[in-house]
Amino acid sequence: MAGIPEDIRQAVAISNIKAIAEQPAMLSNLAYSNLVSNVNLSQQNAISNQQAMNQLTMTITSKAVNRISNLSPTEAASVDSVLTAKQLAEQIAQLRSVLDKKKCSK
Numbered sequence: 001m002a003g004i005p006e007d008i009r010q011a012v013a014i015s016n017i018k019a020i021a022e023q024p025a026m027l028s029n030l031a032y033s034n035l036v037s038n039v040n041l042s043q044q045n046a047i048s049n050q051q052a053m054n055q056l057t058m059t060i061t062s063k064a065v066n067r068i069s070n071l072s073p074t075e076a077a078s079v080d081s082v083l084t085a086k087q088l089a090e091q092i093a094q095l096r097s098v099l100d101k102k103k104c105s106k
Helices: 006-069 073-083 086-105
Strands: none
Touching: none
16 A cells, blocks of 8 residues: 555545445435336326227227117118007007096096
């Protein structure tokens, strides 16, 4: 140690102290960087899941609309026969006449 000049020894000691003093700040910055990275990945995962759910909802909705709007000939005929059934109209008319007769007889 006697061969090393005093100013060089002081410079080395100061640089060692500076490196040791800066270490907590560097570790804190590293921890903050990891936290930011984890939050970013978490948000990307949440957005990806939301996008997948939106695509699934859109698919289900479009299939339901397609199923409702594209009736087969049998379904269309059955809807038409229910709406225009002459027998049903006659039965309703008969029931009304029976009810009217009962009201008049009282």
